[in-house]
Amino acid sequence: MKVRRNYLMFYTSLYTIFTLLALSFTVSVQAKDAAYDYSIYKYSLSSNELSVYTQIYDKAMAFDDRMFNLKAPLTEAELSNTMNCFFFDHPELYWLNTSYRYAINNSHTVVKLQLKFGIGPAEFANANTIFENQLNQIVTNASRLSSAVEKEKYIHDYICSNTVYDEDSPLNQSAYSALTSSHSVCAGYARAFQIACERVGIPCYYVTGTSKGVNHAWNIVYIDGNYYNVDLTWDDVIADNFSKPSYIYFNKNDAAFAADHTRSDYAVLLPACN
Numbered sequence: 001m002k003v004r005r006n007y008l009m010f011y012t013s014l015y016t017i018f019t020l021l022a023l024s025f026t027v028s029v030q031a032k033d034a035a036y037d038y039s040i041y042k043y044s045l046s047s048n049e050l051s052v053y054t055q056i057y058d059k060a061m062a063f064d065d066r067m068f069n070l071k072a073p074l075t076e077a078e079l080s081n082t083m084n085c086f087f088f089d090h091p092e093l094y095w096l097n098t099s100y101r102y103a104i105n106n107s108h109t110v111v112k113l114q115l116k117f118g119i120g121p122a123e124f125a126n127a128n129t130i131f132e133n134q135l136n137q138i139v140t141n142a143s144r145l146s147s148a149v150e151k152e153k154y155i156h157d158y159i160c161s162n163t164v165y166d167e168d169s170p171l172n173q174s175a176y177s178a179l180t181s182s183h184s185v186c187a188g189y190a191r192a193f194q195i196a197c198e199r200v201g202i203p204c205y206y207v208t209g210t211s212k213g214v215n216h217a218w219n220i221v222y223i224d225g226n227y228y229n230v231d232l233t234w235d236d237v238i239a240d241n242f243s244k245p246s247y248i249y250f251n252k253n254d255a256a257f258a259a260d261h262t263r264s265d266y267a268v269l270l271p272a273c274n
Contacts, residue, residue, distance in 0.1 A: 038198050040205055040270065041085035048072035049082040056086050056115065060096045063121040067103065067114040076102075079110045084266060088206045091191035091198075094131065094176035095119035118171045127176070134179045139199045148202055148223050149251070152230075155196045157245060159189060160236040186233040190217040193232050197221060205270055209263040218261065220270055221251070227271040229257045 042053055051072045059068065074082065079102060087098050095117055103112035119127045138158050142151040162182050166172070169183035178184040178192035190206055197204035203222035210216055211234070218231035231249035238246035249257075254273045263270070 038203060038205075039089040041088045041266070045082060045085060046078070048074060049078055052079070052082050052113075053086050056083070056113070057090070059115055060093050063095070063117060063124070065115055065117055067101070067112050069112055070110065073109045073111055076104065076108065076110055079113070088208070088266070091175045091195040091206065094171070094174040094191070095124060095127070098173045118174065119176070130180050131176055135196060135199065138196050142196070142200050151200045152197060152202055152221060152223060153250070155193060155200070156230065156232060156235070156250060159192050159196070159232055160239055160245065163189060163192075163236060165233065165237060186217045189232040189236065190219050193219050193230065207263060207267045207270060209261060209267055211261045216261070218249070220273060222271070223251065227273045228252060229254065229261070229273050231261070
């Protein structure tokens, strides 16, 4: 994953508009009630940030791509934090891009926001049918298995067997790419795994950090009373190289992951995997 920020300025009234990609990794997350709430990152937010977080959800569900006034003004750092927490919590909103625009006033306070959509309302019905059919197939087959770890392993194997790592794939930051096009990047692998696990009742969280010297995303799952790290991307790369399934990065503790994974400040206070 690459972090990119592009700024677009205009001088109408007192506002300046920026375009940025919401992939900074700088604010800590508190893992409250992690085993019982899939939307874990929102608990790190202030009341003002949470107000905007809720507003973003409503706008995303309505496919509202107009610039709107924030219910509570935020600093640029607070907006970045809010947006990242929102994206990490909501893999099901696959039609929403992780890029957005915002406007600030003369005090450099963010007062307006505009969301961007990878899939628009005209395309949504068909796209959602494809997405839900694919996801439901995975969930149905996984649900036939008796234990949580068997269900998790089925989801892991399915995504790894049917997805190719491709930095040029469209919508590659969303679960849609991994589940419908079979081409994605680590963000798509992790979000696809996250939403599928959640659908079968396995708490699963999106983790950001670095691995092997690059920005990366993977997951933490809660299985039979314990937390584990899971990295589908690297397991898939290994499987492709050796032409057989890999579980080197499946349900590992933090000590095992520490050799080549480092959590971001967002993810460092997610549950420890011991």
